[in-house]
Amino acid sequence: MTRERLYLYDTTLRDGQQTQGVQFSTAEKLRIAEALDRLGVDHIEGGWPGANPTDSAFFEEVGQTRATLTAFGMTKRAGRSAENDDVLAAVMNAGTSSVCLVGKTHDFHVTTALGITLEENVENIRASVAHLVAQGREALLDAEHFFDGYKAKPDYALECLKAAQDAGARWIVLCDTNGGTLPHEIGQIVRDVIAAGIPGDSLGIHTHNDTENAVAGSLAAVDAGARQVQGTLNGLGERCGNANLTSLIPTLLLKEPYASAYETGVSMEALEGLTRTSRMLDDILNRVPMRQMAYVGSSAFAHKAGLHASAILKDPTTYEHIDPGVVGNRRVVPMSNQAGQSNLRRRLAEAGLEVEPGNPALARILDLIKTREAEGYSYDTAQASFELLARSELGMLPDFFEVKRYRVTVERRKNKYDRMVSLSEAVVVLKVDGEKKLSVSESMDEEGCDRGPVNALSKALAKDLGRYQELIDDMRLVDFKVRITQGGTEAVTRVIIDSEDGEGRRWATVGVSANIVDASFEALLDAVRWKLVRAGA
Numbered sequence: 001m002t003r004e005r006l007y008l009y010d011t012t013l014r015d016g017q018q019t020q021g022v023q024f025s026t027a028e029k030l031r032i033a034e035a036l037d038r039l040g041v042d043h044i045e046g047g048w049p050g051a052n053p054t055d056s057a058f059f060e061e062v063g064q065t066r067a068t069l070t071a072f073g074m075t076k077r078a079g080r081s082a083e084n085d086d087v088l089a090a091v092m093n094a095g096t097s098s099v100c101l102v103g104k105t106h107d108f109h110v111t112t113a114l115g116i117t118l119e120e121n122v123e124n125i126r127a128s129v130a131h132l133v134a135q136g137r138e139a140l141l142d143a144e145h146f147f148d149g150y151k152a153k154p155d156y157a158l159e160c161l162k163a164a165q166d167a168g169a170r171w172i173v174l175c176d177t178n179g180g181t182l183p184h185e186i187g188q189i190v191r192d193v194i195a196a197g198i199p200g201d202s203l204g205i206h207t208h209n210d211t212e213n214a215v216a217g218s219l220a221a222v223d224a225g226a227r228q229v230q231g232t233l234n235g236l237g238e239r240c241g242n243a244n245l246t247s248l249i250p251t252l253l254l255k256e257p258y259a260s261a262y263e264t265g266v267s268m269e270a271l272e273g274l275t276r277t278s279r280m281l282d283d284i285l286n287r288v289p290m291r292q293m294a295y296v297g298s299s300a301f302a303h304k305a306g307l308h309a310s311a312i313l314k315d316p317t318t319y320e321h322i323d324p325g326v327v328g329n330r331r332v333v334p335m336s337n338q339a340g341q342s343n344l345r346r347r348l349a350e351a352g353l354e355v356e357p358g359n360p361a362l363a364r365i366l367d368l369i370k371t372r373e374a375e376g377y378s379y380d381t382a383q384a385s386f387e388l389l390a391r392s393e394l395g396m397l398p399d400f401f402e403v404k405r406y407r408v409t410v411e412r413r414k415n416k417y418d419r420m421v422s423l424s425e426a427v428v429v430l431k432v433d434g435e436k437k438l439s440v441s442e443s444m445d446e447e448g449c450d451r452g453p454v455n456a457l458s459k460a461l462a463k464d465l466g467r468y469q470e471l472i473d474d475m476r477l478v479d480f481k482v483r484i485t486q487g488g489t490e491a492v493t494r495v496i497i498d499s500e501d502g503e504g505r506r507w508a509t510v511g512v513s514a515n516i517v518d519a520s521f522e523a524l525l526d527a528v529r530w531k532l533v534r535a536g537a
Contacts, residue, residue, distance in 0.1 A: 010044050013029050013058070070096055070140070103128070105144060106157065125167075139168060143157075143161060146174045148178060150193075162198070218231065272325070353394065405428075432468070441456050441457075461521075499531070
């Protein structure tokens with residue numbers, strides 16, 4: 001059976017940048033565009049040229065892409081021609097073969113937000129799209145607030161769409177701008193639009209996630225006949241975000257009826273890079289990836305309960321809807337005091353440690369995990385620390401170095417500008433291959449900002465490991481979490497540290513102590529030791 005073409009339109013660089021706290025540099029936008037092109041989306045919307053220097057610079061610097069680069073803007077303003085609208089001209093001057101213009105299709109927004117007549121708005125849409133087509137550009141209309149507009153005044157909303165259609169628009173994109181339309185409503189309205197004469201192969205869907213239904217709404221539109229799907233990586237976007245392409249893409253490729261009915265520009269080989277692409281974006285944003293994100297989250301294929309892990313060991317399909325490797329993710333069997341020996345052996349096997357059933361070390365490891373978790377440790381979220389604990393009990397943990405002592409001082413003083421500043425300094429003394437090594441580091445970064453005592457400790461620890469130094473040079477600390485596990489005078493601090501290396505490996509380690517610095521140092525030590533084990537030291 002011939003599959004129908006479904007087109008993927010990414011708007012991370014424009015809609016995604018509207019996320020609170022997100023502001024891409026030009027270099028970051030270029031890097032994201034390269035990853036999107038490698039993934040196989042059909043359109044990459046680069047931003048609004050002329051609206052800000054970053055977006056304008058992106059279009060000047062971006063090279064050739066397989067995907068169609070698209071500039072975004074708005075329809076011409078009332079009272080002037082499309083040829084003489086300077087805002088529209090700036091979008092055209094980006095030189096992209098494709099241009100997407102946002103136009104109002106809700107009568108309330110036309111009269112209230114724009115302050116023009118309904119007839120003027122329709123003319124603005126028609127003339128703007130006609131201008132793009134006359135210039136040889138592929139024209140897209142983002143029909144803003146379409147679903148709310150259709151529910152309020154369907155004849156007018158459709159009149160706006162037909163104006164774009166008659167002017168030669170290639171795509172008319174139905175936008176659920178406020179994110180409040182439910183999937184069953186989206187499906188019915190898309191069918192109504194097609195029945196009114198706008199063909200499905202010219203219709204796109206653009207949903208927001210304000211009811212946590214953006215992906216479901218997009219799929220409902222596809223079911224109803226829309227053939228372009230818009231979204232963003234990791235669901236970035238204003239307010240609650242946009243439809244998440246990292247969920248939509250694997251669903252369209254792997255789930256029925258979509259897998260058999262449609263083809264996209266994303267190959268199965270490219271799909272294996274989806275998790276890496278998702279985490280690359282979080283790395284650019286300097287934020288921790290959401291563990292529970294569908295398909296690409298680090299917990300998406302995590303199996304904690306002993307009963308589940310035992311079944312997974314026999315057949316992964318018992319508790320997994322897809323093979324995690326298909327999207328570049330991996331199975332995780334966390335260790336906790338709920339674990340049984342099947343769970344433990346599975347997790348050890350994933351770490352490259354084959355242990356026969358009945359090995360007395362298994363019972364010792366389980367007892368130790370239960371004891372330490374009662375003390376405040378959490379191996380559920382610190383897989384690397386679990387592996388080191390198990391290796392130690394199995395007699396498979398090399399003694400890379402010995403910590404003789406460490407010291408951290410924190411000073412608060414006035415600087416030369418008479419402002420109070422703080423500065424941390426760490427001293428770490430190690431013995432490597434029988435040789436004592438003393439390292440000192442401070443917490444000040446290149447910009448003169450204090451990064452705290454844990455930062456100073458981390459730099460001092462990783463400063464001189466003798467013959468192991470090259471193996472840890474690409475390590476970096478990417479997240480630091482602190483939790484108090486008991487209250488009152490007996491409070492215990494648990495620290496989880498996430499680390500990453502140049503190969504993109506990410507691992508978590510845990511430390512527990514009544515002293516936050518001591519707990520941090522324990523987690524840092526585990527991070528370095530795990531890296532050395534995995535590097536084959």
